[in-house]
Amino acid sequence: METLSDSEKDVFRDSVVKFLDKEVLPFYGEWERQEIWPRDLWLRLGESGFLCIDQPVEYGGYGASFELNCIVVHEIAKAGLGALASGVSVHSDIVAPYILHLGSEEQKQRILPGMVTGEVVGAIAMTEPGAGSDLQNITTSAIRDGDVYIINGAKTFITNGQHCDVVIVAAKTDPKAGSRGMTLFTMDCDSLGFERGRNLEKVGLSSGDTSEMSFSDVRLPVAEILGGEGEGFANLMNELPRERLILGVGCVGAADGILEQTVAYVTERKAFGEPLSRFQNTRFELADVKTEIELNRALVEKCIDKYVDGSLTTEEASMVKLASSEMQGKVVDRCLQLFGGYGYMKEYPIARAYVDARVQRIYGGTSEVMKELIARSLVGR
Numbered sequence: 001m002e003t004l005s006d007s008e009k010d011v012f013r014d015s016v017v018k019f020l021d022k023e024v025l026p027f028y029g030e031w032e033r034q035e036i037w038p039r040d041l042w043l044r045l046g047e048s049g050f051l052c053i054d055q056p057v058e059y060g061g062y063g064a065s066f067e068l069n070c071i072v073v074h075e076i077a078k079a080g081l082g083a084l085a086s087g088v089s090v091h092s093d094i095v096a097p098y099i100l101h102l103g104s105e106e107q108k109q110r111i112l113p114g115m116v117t118g119e120v121v122g123a124i125a126m127t128e129p130g131a132g133s134d135l136q137n138i139t140t141s142a143i144r145d146g147d148v149y150i151i152n153g154a155k156t157f158i159t160n161g162q163h164c165d166v167v168i169v170a171a172k173t174d175p176k177a178g179s180r181g182m183t184l185f186t187m188d189c190d191s192l193g194f195e196r197g198r199n200l201e202k203v204g205l206s207s208g209d210t211s212e213m214s215f216s217d218v219r220l221p222v223a224e225i226l227g228g229e230g231e232g233f234a235n236l237m238n239e240l241p242r243e244r245l246i247l248g249v250g251c252v253g254a255a256d257g258i259l260e261q262t263v264a265y266v267t268e269r270k271a272f273g274e275p276l277s278r279f280q281n282t283r284f285e286l287a288d289v290k291t292e293i294e295l296n297r298a299l300v301e302k303c304i305d306k307y308v309d310g311s312l313t314t315e316e317a318s319m320v321k322l323a324s325s326e327m328q329g330k331v332v333d334r335c336l337q338l339f340g341g342y343g344y345m346k347e348y349p350i351a352r353a354y355v356d357a358r359v360q361r362i363y364g365g366t367s368e369v370m371k372e373l374i375a376r377s378l379v380g381r
Contacts, residue, residue, distance in 0.1 A: 107186055151171055151193075
């Protein structure tokens with residue numbers, strides 16, 4: 001894969017920013033109030049070349065570097081569009097790579113081209129009402145009946161759950177086999193017995209469609225197995241580093257945007273006849289925030305390089321997720337304080353950034369789980 005120059009990355013970055021300025025930012029506040037963005041936004045993202053950019057040409061993609069995926073997520077997050085960043089990263093950086101790396105040729109040809117264009121929206125159904133980070137305890141079952149598997153169970157907190165056309169479903173094919181009893185399946189959302197639940201009301205990321213799902217005797221052909229029977233848990237573990245890395249990219253992007261709007265505010269806002277930017281406390285807070293962002297950017301960029309060359313480890317990705325999500329939470333809290341009472345008003349983007357940031361320490365693996373994974377690499381279980 002050809003290495004991109006900085007100038008080429010900048011041209012692409014500018015195209016993302018212009019798209020967001022025209023197609024998203026003028027309408028985003030209303031979408032947040034409606035608690036969902038329009039389905040055709042996916043088509044516009046696809047038409048502009050911003051979905052699944054690193055997918056191979058033979059599956060409808062552009063064969064571009066993963067770095068371009070990172071630019072898309074970074075700029076969406078920087079613009080304060082946290083829900084959109086989450087939805088796009090699930091689609092392009094979780095679902096699509098699973099299908100590319102684990103799918104049969106038929107699955108890849110059938111699903112991936114539509115994901116590139118936005119005609120097919122992807123979701124992944126792992127979390128259940130009684131099983132979050134502990135995926136070995138999922139209860140959704142897949143019982144073989146001749147040439148099909150019969151799926152029964154329920155999922156929750158599924159990003160893209162209202163818009164999705166295809167779902168990767170994690171289910172137990174052998175409940176007695178522990179981690180070896182889980183299998184992944186691809187499922188079209190028009191499958192008989194599949195139902196979308198309500199679009200869940202969230203503290204933040206309001207315009208993102210986060211849903212419940214239920215499966216009642218859904219019959220999936222054996223050919224819908226993704227990555228081999230009983231290999232689901234191992235495949236999830238192998239793919240999680242990219243998920244956690246792209247979350248880190250979004251965290252740094254969001255922090256960049258938060259700092260940018262805070263600098264603009266404290267430069268203009270006056271107290272006691274002076275701009276807030278002239279007060280030592282303000283200056284020291286901004287200096288600390290900028291330093292924290294740059295430290296995390298260095299870690300994220302190092303891990304992007306390692307992912308591209310195939311050497312990124314689970315522990316390193318866990319460090320990125322832990323450090324960057326904790327950083328984002330601290331940055332937005334400190335910056336909101338500089339806005340004073342205005343920072344608590346919904347009309348100011350910093351208020352939305354504050355509530356959007358909280359979930360970063362939860363989804364994709366909680367901070368506590370990240371710490372445990374890192375610790376295991378040092379001292380074992």
